[in-house]
Amino acid sequence: xxxxxxxxxxxxxxxxxxxxxxxxxxxxxxxxxxxxxxxxxxxxxxxxxxxxxxxxxxxxxxxxxxxxxxxxxxxxxxxxxxxxxxxxxxxxxxxxxxxxxxxxxxxxxxxxxxxxxxxxxxxxxxxxxxxxxxxxxxxxxxxxxxxxxxxxxxxxxxxxxxxxxxxxxxxxxxxxxxxxxxxxxxxxxxxxxxxxxxxxxxxxxxxxxxxxxxxxxxxxxxxxxxxxxxxxxxxxxxxxxxxxxxxxxxxxxxxxxxxxxxxxxxxxxxxxxxxxxxxxxxxxxxxxxxxxxxxxxxxxxxxxxxxxxxxxxxxxxxxxxxxxxxxxxxxxxxxxxxxxxxxxxxxxxxxxxxxxxxxxxxxxxxxxxxxxxxxxxxxxxxxxxxxxxxxxxxxxxxxxxxxxxxxxxx
Numbered sequence: 001x002x003x004x005x006x007x008x009x010x011x012x013x014x015x016x017x018x019x020x021x022x023x024x025x026x027x028x029x030x031x032x033x034x035x036x037x038x039x040x041x042x043x044x045x046x047x048x049x050x051x052x053x054x055x056x057x058x059x060x061x062x063x064x065x066x067x068x069x070x071x072x073x074x075x076x077x078x079x080x081x082x083x084x085x086x087x088x089x090x091x092x093x094x095x096x097x098x099x100x101x102x103x104x105x106x107x108x109x110x111x112x113x114x115x116x117x118x119x120x121x122x123x124x125x126x127x128x129x130x131x132x133x134x135x136x137x138x139x140x141x142x143x144x145x146x147x148x149x150x151x152x153x154x155x156x157x158x159x160x161x162x163x164x165x166x167x168x169x170x171x172x173x174x175x176x177x178x179x180x181x182x183x184x185x186x187x188x189x190x191x192x193x194x195x196x197x198x199x200x201x202x203x204x205x206x207x208x209x210x211x212x213x214x215x216x217x218x219x220x221x222x223x224x225x226x227x228x229x230x231x232x233x234x235x236x237x238x239x240x241x242x243x244x245x246x247x248x249x250x251x252x253x254x255x256x257x258x259x260x261x262x263x264x265x266x267x268x269x270x271x272x273x274x275x276x277x278x279x280x281x282x283x284x285x286x287x288x289x290x291x292x293x294x295x296x297x298x299x300x301x302x303x304x305x306x307x308x309x310x311x312x313x314x315x316x317x318x319x320x321x322x323x324x325x326x327x328x329x330x331x332x333x334x335x336x337x338x339x340x341x342x343x344x345x346x347x348x349x350x351x352x353x354x355x356x357x358x359x360x361x362x363x364x365x366x367x368x369x370x371x372x373x374x375x376x377x378x379x380x381x382x383x384x385x386x387x388x389x390x391x392x393x394x395x396x397x398x399x400x401x402x403x404x405x406x407x408x409x410x
Contacts, residue, residue: 233386
């Protein structure tokens with residue numbers, strides 16, 4: 001049989017119309033004609049719909065590519081071919097585009113963190129050399145941080161946290177330990193070289209492991225071994241320190257205890273307030289710490305402030321210089337803490353720990369160059385061993401954290 005577009009069927013053997021031919025049945029011819037019109041209309045509509053889909057698909061890919069804005073149309077595959085050949089994204093191009101802003105952002109975070117810390121340590125020490133009253137200076141630095149946060153909250157530059165009585169109660173413990181850590185560090189800075197204080201403060205992981213173990217945490221052998229070079233290096237640095245002072249040593253050690261207990265207590269008491277970001281949390285800790293510290297500062301050294309102020313003005317030669325140094329120590333104390341919290345929000349805890357270790361190296365070298373502190377070879381060796389121990393500790397604790405996460409997933 002041969003079927004033509006006119007729907008006429010011819011018989012090869014008899015050369016006559018088939019009984020079912022439309023030409024032999026006018027009604028059938030009419031129905032066939034109507035059906036042709038329907039099929040033709042349906043086919044035309046389907047073709048128009050497909051053309052519209054292809055154009056729409058082309059428009060979307062031309063104007064809304066996630067990485068590149070281009071007005072040039074991109075080559076299209078037929079729909080059947082597109083379903084057979086899956087389109088894979090160009091991962092190398094996307095990685096290169098996203099990697100550059102990430103590296104730039106990371107460099108900016110670490111740069112500001114280190115710069116703020118260096119400036120604080122330099123001007124903090126300059127003020128203490130002229131005005132050796134660490135309790136008042138520490139109080140002023142907390143005051144500057146409190147005013148700074150109030151300005152951010154007032155102009156909506158930082159979202160204001162919701163304050164409640166349970167939140168304030170939960171902050172009392174961490175703020176108390178923060179106060180102890182801050183004032184102890186200031187006392188140490190006033191009595192010994194900045195480099196020596198930072199070497200002793202690098203022993204903070206030792207106190208963290210000991211106190212956490214008493215509270216029920218367990219650590220692998222690698223963590224315990226990593227704190228041995230920290231202890232040895234700090235001991236060697238202390239024995240060979242030219243500016244050694246027992247009060248300065250105890251101040252740095254007590255500062256470690258205060259900050260370790262602040263971190264441990266914060267994890268336990270602030271679990272219900274995770275919606276408060278790090279900067280707001282530090283802001284309220286600064287405010288409460290100021291309330292703790294200033295009354296005690298008045299009691300400890302308040303009677304000597306007036307006489308000490310006149311001596312500092314006479315020694316500086318220019319009152320505005322002394323005022324500038326005091327202000328810079330307060331502003332950059334808050335800025336370096338603010339940048340450290342922002343860094344912790346942007347990077348992993350391991351990267352933060354390694355960055356903190358390198359920060360101590362940068363601060364020690366910078367202050368030695370600025371103040372020209374004499375450094376003996378054994379003292380430099382002890383400092384290097386202690387700081388290397390903190391690096392080993394950060395590596396060991398990161399492996400412990402990954403192991404705990406793996407056990408939770410399994």
